[in-house]
Amino acid sequence: MEAIGNYKLEVKISQDKLEAGIMLVIADQELGSQLRITETEVREVLRQQKITHGILDQVVQELCSNPAKFVNTYVTIANGTAPVAGKDGEIEYTFLEKNQDEKRPKELEDGRVDYYSITNIPNVAKGQLLARKTPPVPGIAGIAVTGEPIVPKAGKEAVLKLGKNVVLNAEKTMLYSAIDGQVSFTDNHKVNVFPVFEVNGDVDFSVGNIDFVGTVVIRGNIPTGFRVKASGDIRVLGSVEGAELEAGGSVEIKSGIVAQDKGQVIAGNNVKTSFIQNANVTAGNQVLVSQSIMFSQVRAGKQIICNGPKGIIIGGTLQAGEKITARVIGNTSATPTVLEVGVKPELRLELASINKELQIVYENLRKTDQGLGVLNQLLQVNGELSPEKKTMQIKLANTRLILEKEGKQLEARKKEVEAELEGDSPAAIDVYYTMYPGIKMVFGKLVRFIKQEFARTRFLVVNGEITTSTLV
Template identity: 30%
Template sequence: MQNLRVTISRNGMRATLEGRVDGPLDAETAEKIVRGRLQNAGITSGIIDKVVCDAALQIAGGEPVAPVVVARGEEAQPEIAEGVYLQVPSYAQADFPYGFGGFGSSTLSYYELLEYVAEPHIVQPGETVGSYEEGLNAHSGTTVKGEVITASSLRKPSPRVKELGDGLSRERQGSGITAAAAGIVIRAPESCYLLKVSLDGSFHLAVSQDKMRISADIWPAGPEGAQVEPDRLLDRLRDMQVTGKIHEPDIREAINRVRAHGLPVKGVCVASGIPCRNGRDGYIENLVNLDFSLRPAIREDGRADYHSVHVFENVREGQKLARLHPPTSGTDGTDVFGQKVSAADGVPVTLEAGEGVAVLPDDDSVYVSTREGHVHRRGPALCVDQVLRIDSDVDYHTGDIDFTGDIVVSGDIRSGFCVQAGGSICVRGVIEDAVVKSQENIVVFGGFVGQGKGRMEARLDVVLAYVRNQTVIARRNIMISGESIDANLCAGSRILMESKKTGIIGGRAVARDLIAVNNLGGASEQSTSVCAGIDFVANVHLARTRREIADLESTAQALAAELNRIRRTRTGTAAQREARVRRRAAIESQCDEGFKRIEMLKREQAELRKRQHTLDAQVRVLGTVFPNVMIEIASYTHVIHAPARQCFFFVKAGEIRRQSLTADS
């Protein structure tokens, strides 16, 4: 009776034989039986003849055959590339800042390393970090049934890197790779090297660009490392030949903090020079009033007195106008290495004698008027000019007017015309649907009336009698002696309408600090809106900064894409590679400048947002506020439903409140 079993492994690479055969047999017959069993099982390859013979002898002797491997397939050999195979954790060079520390040639402190790797794997000197494989070619294999296994059907391992860099070396015997010092293994695109790490406490000294200050970054020791000693840092300063003031108490205090808390301390000033003292710049002392205040006085009867408005400064012939003070000399200092730091002398200020102005013969620092007229600054010159006077209307007889100085119009400014001045504008008549722009102030003795096509803009103040259906914008104050009907008023500081005839009916009025008016709204309950506590100038600047930041960020994205393309490009001639290096440096420089500009704009935005709203703003009503008036202060809103007299509105406890002016006084 035959009870022999042949078992083939799941992967077909091994066959085992076990069992027994009853009856007396000779060795030759037993071997034929065994080989017949193998043939019946389909085994044609890798038969181990010696094992078959031994099994036949056991059967011939009447002994059972324990499980034994009688055939083995030939394993397929995948291709193994030549190169370095690391056995310890490694870190990609791209995870560190570009050009950081020069890598292989420098030593990093343990706490510097923690800024980039949370839990670094530190290899020790002489530790095996990997192996170098010479490489093997691929060949196919066969199963015990003769089935071919091709190497291409298997995954080929690939080496992490091809070359060894600083700090790593091959053993003289064998393929092992060892570390020359303590550190971490850095993996570059086609090489690896050791970035040395010091477990002892360390410090780094940085000399400021002007050499007036040396600051220290001090790091604590890593595991089982020695802490920094104050004398070690002081010796380093002496080796640097520092002759300035060494701040030894600050050094010792900083090192004690590092030891106590186990955290780095950065930016400690350890030495400083003696700063130079620059001279005072020259300056101009005005001997006449060049600060033109356009707010009119209010008479006892409540009307505005525009005769008191200081629009121009009239001077007489021979009158002293200004004195020019010369600059002073500076005092030199020394840097931390004892080198002289030259102080800058004060910069002289320039004041030219323009038309109608001369210097005194016996004192060339004093400027005097040579004629009567209006004194003002125009660029670097002090001038006494006859103001540009238009003794008629601005109409088709005059055309548009664009004058660098002050303008006085005796008549009206008709619809469709434009008047622009580098100085102030004074109109004794009325302004229709015209455009009037001034780099200083606008004073209109009449009104500003039209069909809503007129626009008035002043960099400083606007003073006028009344306005209807038009837009008035002033960077500082708007002062109106009469009514504002269906107008759009926008002031950077205040809207003042304090005479008894004043009132805002319809339209919208916006000011940052104060809106003071006699009557607000009308008996017909026309919808009227006043808004205080909003700085429209800040809003304009915010919009500009948003646009500029968006443009800079778009440019930065395009540059980053180009930089990535350059980094991926490896081929090309030497000239092309050099050109890529130059372009890469230019892009990185441009990106740095762009990011600095964005940061500056964001800081500017933060300051502008602080100015956008002010909760200290008020709306004052000297007469009556009528229903259907919407009052806004900053981001708060209040609608008037019933008339009220002599009151003011303000923000308190997150809402707009009303209080009597009598109680306020």
């Protein structure tokens, strides 16, 4: 604050240094209109406060001509230049059709979803380019009102996640297939190419249970009691009863699931089918259903979408990390139905477990380094170590290498989990036609019981409360 005559000009710079304000401090406010302040005086005050960039000449002139406006009130007198954030790097999956979004189905204008617009992942040949990585674009530095550069937020590096039977080029920017087969996305969006095992009909006792390191295609049905396990995808052209299906990638069932509360379907990526009835279904990413979900236990890491022409959910418990969407939820009989969104318990538990393991690794590293330090001191003092001490030194050095490797792996996984949790969109439940009474909604720790009908409504949390808005 600079005193000039019987008044003071007080300058305040914002915390981000992108704005400076000036205020005229004077004992008698009425004297403000009588003051005579020169532009030279104002600019000297700014110079003393090191404000050199973005000075608003018009405000300086107004302060000189109309000081009363600035008495005991901060007025912006300089604006910095805000930095422009960098653009994140991207991964282009070249085996997918142009403009196809593999992760999300096409949403129509009326809110329904066209599941069949998702093209099946094609066969690829050995040596075929599967994905290319584009680097992040640097941001543009800003300028503070004090003339200092403001470092922009850097764009994040995209990560090509390698699965089975794929190779990178030397620059690690291109991903190629190492074999002929079918591409499959598995946990954490890893890209794999698997060989294909086909059953030309139903799974029966002549076929038996299937456990295949690749993608499995069933051209018929899978009855109750059978088990199909695949490292890649499982594709069933018929229906699934109370069987057990487990895929590292996605599960696609053309004619639906009627499980009679037996068996289960588990997918590392998506589960896509026409209907789910009395079944237990889990997907790491999305559950996509074109007709109905009835009296079932359904879990999805991100979304459960049941928004086809019928698109009805009745009974059971549905849990999704991001969103549950349907045309109709519940019925006129108020059948109890539980919808839970916004929580990824498995990821949060994993993160807590990783942090705990990292603490142990770092503590063991500290003790190992301490032991090696003592041995090095003995070596310096005595010039050599006894055979026992040499053996101990070798063991400690090997232990350190193992702990370092383990720590790096845990840190890498920690970053993946944190990125997935950080990328969460606000959780929501969308109903495009009618929601009936009898629904229990759970958003994290918040609970709401539906006691009246809602039409075309989105439910989401705003300021710690479950609120509604109309879907257009």
